[in-house]
Amino acid sequence: MRRLLVAGNWKMYGTRQSVESLLAGLNQQEWPEHVDLMIAPPALFIQQCREALERSPIRLAGQSCAAQAEPGALTGEISPAQLRDAGCEYVLVGHSERRTLFGETDEQVRQKFAAALACGLRPVLCVGETRKQRDAGETADIVGRQLQIVLDAFGVGGLAQGVVAYEPVWAIGTGLTATPEQAQEVHGMIRARLAMLDDEQAQCVQIVYGGSVKADNADALFAMPDIDGGLVGGASLNADDFGAIARAAGRV
Numbered sequence: 001m002r003r004l005l006v007a008g009n010w011k012m013y014g015t016r017q018s019v020e021s022l023l024a025g026l027n028q029q030e031w032p033e034h035v036d037l038m039i040a041p042p043a044l045f046i047q048q049c050r051e052a053l054e055r056s057p058i059r060l061a062g063q064s065c066a067a068q069a070e071p072g073a074l075t076g077e078i079s080p081a082q083l084r085d086a087g088c089e090y091v092l093v094g095h096s097e098r099r100t101l102f103g104e105t106d107e108q109v110r111q112k113f114a115a116a117l118a119c120g121l122r123p124v125l126c127v128g129e130t131r132k133q134r135d136a137g138e139t140a141d142i143v144g145r146q147l148q149i150v151l152d153a154f155g156v157g158g159l160a161q162g163v164v165a166y167e168p169v170w171a172i173g174t175g176l177t178a179t180p181e182q183a184q185e186v187h188g189m190i191r192a193r194l195a196m197l198d199d200e201q202a203q204c205v206q207i208v209y210g211g212s213v214k215a216d217n218a219d220a221l222f223a224m225p226d227i228d229g230g231l232v233g234g235a236s237l238n239a240d241d242f243g244a245i246a247r248a249a250g251r252v
């Protein structure tokens, strides 16, 4: 039986003060047992989060990382080794905002996935199609290609050391959530694709959904057989909402 993961991606939001009050709110929540919890704050706040969440089940993640594990002259980058050293256990790779706004390629995503694994981090591989691609019936091809680049290098076993996050780009930050059925269709397709290569490992891979997950749609999404939790953006900036989403995962 797979555990569910509820992950918060704070993106480029927060000040020291707002983070302090968000962390205080998170520490007042009742967290469900048997659910993995993680937040990805801006790197500047990782230390602050680590200290405040010392006694919390919430684990930490980087929002991205450099494509190499070794130190180097890469101004502005953060290596996966540095994230690990700072107390992170996860790192997002290939978030659609990195792909579309910063031009990250599949090859760079593969390198980041590799570098994260080499440093003992669990990479969260983000995949998903745009509205235009969905309307053109290309969802399976796009998501399949984004997965394949990692599968070619590491197989299903390598992917199982991380997490897959299906995030339809058209549902991110738009309030337009994929219906549970739409999301399940893609999650099921991903699982089937992995199962063709290695059924045993495929059943172990956590596939989480991201795209306007809220307290009031989380139950329906998490009830789907191949939706193993959520990658939550906007709603993770409110401690009560994030807590409610985590408790929805606890009810599965």
Ligand SMILES: O=C[C@H](O)COP(=O)(O)O
Pocket (backbone or CB within 6 Å): 009, 095, 167, 171, 172, 173, 174, 175, 210, 211, 212, 213, 231, 232, 233, 234, 235
């Ligand atoms: O990483 C999180 C996703 O981009 C979803 O963001 P959202 O919940 O604000 O739509």
